[in-house]
Amino acid sequence: MLATIAYPPIPVWDVGPLKFSLHGVFAAVGFFVGFWVVARMLEKRGFDSAGFQSLAVWILLGGLLGARLLTAPAALLDGAGWAALNPVVGNYSIMGGFVGGIVVGVWRMRRLGLPLLPILDVASFGLAWGTVVGRIGDLAIVEHLGRATDAAWGYEVRPGYDLAPQHNGLECTVAEAGADGVCGIYHHVALYDMLGAGVLLLLLWLVYRRTPLRYGQMFSLWVVWYGLQRFVLDSLRFGMGDAELGGFTWNQVSALGGAAIGVALWAWFRSRRPRVSSQEDEERGAFPMATSEEDSMEDHLRPPPDAQ
Template sequence: MTGGVTAGFLATIPSPPQGVWYVGPIAVRAYAVCIIVGIVVAVWWGNRRFTARGGRPGRVTDIAVFAVPFGIIGGRLYHVITDHQLYFGDGRNPWNAFAVWNGGLGIWGAIALGAVGAWIGCRYYKVPLSAFADAVAPGIVVAQAVGRLGNWFNQELFGSASDLPWALEVYLRTPDGVAGQIPAGSTCEFPTEYVKASPEVLCGTFQPTFLYELLWNLAVAAVVVWADQRFRLGGGRAFALYVAGYTLGRTWIELLRIDPANEFLGLRINVFTSVIVFLGAVLFLVLRRHVPREDPALVWGGRDGVRPDGDRPDDHQAGPTAVAGAATPVETAAETAAETAGNRTPEEDQDPHRG
């Protein structure tokens, strides 16, 4: 049967044979690895962009210590609240709500609560939240793209049945990765509860919505970087552009998905959320279209923006006479004359032949 399946679906995207590996008693889950890699990429790139805007090197890492835990908690809370039927009710185990490594993070909750953590970190280190948000925006959406690979390993977030050349093969998951042992009550429609795919039971081929979102996110990151460089975005506008671009794509991708989800007026709740957040991001961009990029002295941090060595971030870029408070040659000559006059004796002042 395996040979027939392979021959029939040469032009499709295969699913990974498993999404978890064991190192002794330790389970290494592909979904968790993808989330961690995404976070590392976002922090690394955010640090580079923040430093280029005048920020202190490594400051994004410092703020991420606050933002990342808040974001993970927020993402999980949003998922559990909007898909509560998966964890509460007859035959459900509420403790699974804490098993974040099995998948299930809502981006809306991650952004909302992650922003709270970032705000706390920015307040602590005295840097503008808007500058931090603009710096990390493209890295966040790339991290989301990497996270979608975790959904591929989990065989989740796919769309309706499809015979397109890039359709995704979905197999029935079996417990403990033992092929042929199909648990009672399991269905081929949503095989997301198990840890390894059985090559013996092909459920069909479906729209790879995880791949659509992955590619869309990478395109959004490219647009944000281009617009940020072209228009010198500041005041949170680069972050708002990321939010607008992401939600625009999420709206149509969400309409393709067939996994169970709570609905309102016949549409998935995430569709309404995407539309509302998109409109809010566009309004933000319009209202703040004339806001300039933050002063590098403020981005560096601290109450007065002074570096530990006493220089400001633009000292070496603008030259000594361009820095606020720096003495000009005329001011220096005047100060020297005043000091000389203050050091003269009364006799010297009365002698017309002395300088």
């Protein structure tokens, strides 16, 4: 068997009455990195980013609430009762965080009269960056392992490794290890998700630079890709303790529903919205772009004549 991935996790540790984990640290860092990316891209498009930056607390609160509540339907089906609706105690979902943050963000943008679709389009980059950075914390504490595998890219659990609490059952002592001296090898789903988000970032950048889409379609592309990505990857976690609905995990059901919504949004924006351009941005509140020949050539928002 080829060498597998193996490294000791950085465990959760106690700081007074609190439990401290790199999972939460990198989730927060990912949020702020993604937020900074969106603000910077809006400024490059000629938009005043101050209005968007005022949404930070709203989006953060919406994300935290959504991350908690998206797990509620599955918990209710498992008989958890009203405790499943507790907004603080329980499991959290990264997809729920995205949904909650987006819904609250859209509501506030409409209230403030901000350019909704241009912001959502560049937000696709922030969401992808947030995923890449946030997953570093999952890798650090070794969370979201999938089923057993003999693939070379599997994560090898060795005796004495202190995994994330959800994987306590996968830990073992030297005496309990198999003939090969390891506790088991499992799909490193968080790593796959981070790599997939990295590929998505590259795709988004290529499309953003080279393909004249219509307003809203960049955001739709992120929704479709990440929904399908999570649907595929979470199949590797089926039977690992995640809430299930029929032959799928609850995350798979949510992800596939999100991807379907993304396809519908793509088609809607394709038929109802103009192509992205500097001129259209200016009509939505952006400052006029430079008109020198050099700047015009570099302006990726000006589609070729045959695409207009």
